[in-house]
Amino acid sequence: MRELAAAREFPLEVKLLERGERCGGALETIRRDGFVIETGADSFLTEKPAAAELAKRIGLGAELIPTREIYRKTFVVLAGRLVEIPAGFSLLAPAHLGPVFRSALFSPLGKLRIAMEPYIPARTSDDDESLDSFVTRRLGREVLDRVAQALAGGIYTADPKRLSMAATMPRFVEMERRHGSVVKGLRAAEDARAAKSSATSGARWSLFQSFRNGMATLPETLTARLGGSIRKGADVVAMARNGDAWRLALASGDSIDADAVICAAPAYAASRIVETIAPAAAKILGTISYASAATVNLTFRESDFDGPPRAFGFVVPSDEHRRIIAGSFSSLKFQGRAPAGAFLARAFVGGEMSREMMRLGDDEMVAAVRDEFRDLLGVSAAPGFAEVRRWPESMPQYEVGHLARVTEIERAVAEIPAFAIAGAAYRGVGIPDCVRSGEDAADATVAKLSALK
Helix, strand or coil: CHHHHHHCCCCCCCCEEECCCCCCCCCCEEEECCEEEECCCCCEECCCCHHHHHHHHCCCHHHEEECCHHHCCEEEEECCEEEECCCCEECCEECCCHHHHHCCCCCHHHHHHHHCHHHCCCCCCCCCCEHHHHHHHHCCHHHHHHHHHHHHHHHHCCCCCCEEHHHHCHHHHHHHHHHCCHHHHHHHHHHHHHHHHHCCCCCCCCCEEEECCCCCHHHHHHHHHHHHHEEECCCEEEEEEECCEEEEEECCCCEEEECCEEECCCHHHHHHHCCCCCHHHHHHHCCCCEEEEEEEEEEEEHHHCCCCCCCCEEECCHHHCCCCCEEECHHHHCCCCCCCCEEEEEEEEECHHHHHHHHCCHHHHHHHHHHHHHHHHCCCCCCCCEEEEEEEEEEECCECCHHHHHHHHHHHHHCCCCEEECCCCCCCCCHHHHHHHHHHHHHHHHHHHHHHC
């Protein structure tokens, strides 16, 4: 908002109210003994430009680093062992059938079913559809059970029977609509990228980026820039009109007056905040459910492994009935995440399909992860140290019909004067999505305030 106000030569005082004692939410980096340990997101997608553009605007362009392409592979657990996901497989479908036929991941019948996908009639209805329904309809049950559920689970920690395709993977819905086939759509996208790459010089930048000193670099830099404008430990519990302005009530008993408010709290918290002034909006906000998750980071010596998979990590289908939903090899994924000779790995625990894991204590959670790593990776050595971070009610669940609910929320919120919402609960959970959401809310708010000047 400061950028916008300065560009429009509009005087504006900004106050950021942070419920916790640290800014950044799930972007938290622990820097310890030469390790750069991510307890939340470890990177962001570059195809959506908002996050990279923000980083460059605040002077962090030189801090951006790509993934290490040499290890750009992902494995999936099948019958208790790690099997590589075929090259060119994009979340739920392949661009080419050759790697699929050579893969040990699918049965002969499963491979035949995938090969039939271009001949499956396209769906004509525009109604939203679940991931479960879309994948089984187009590619068969094996693709869902062995790949798609696990990959989507690693991103959304969601139940595939309830996860909305339109809200989470609209490009696949559009591929079916436009090309009549997801496989054909992926090939067309690949051809378009190749044509674009051939028209430019230089190496193609990584699909994912992070920061040299960890993802917390972004919120840390923003926090330093905002300085005294931030008030930590400020938990907003309600708001009410105070003449032509807003009065925000804090859990501490204090209150703050503001001409306009942008609420970036989770949907359930936003619902409570606006309950007395906009009960219709509060009711719909309250329908967005959340799941909890945790990350467990473990440090090892490289010699502790007989031969760790040279990959970014692995995902675990729910049908495998294991106690983790994914594993990531941080020191292979990004340069500089561990000292020479050391190995940094992390596991993801919990989510919608494994809620019971969140009831474990930290030591129990570490023990469970060590058991899984021993079984899947063959590493029995005790870790140098472990870092557990819990993220309760942090993952919004984009259930079937989500976009329609968001449209209702936006319509109801639009009736609240000088008020906007932003965040992961609405139109994207990724970092670029959240940056864009905040920028859109700021733009609309400054425009409204400027009009009143």
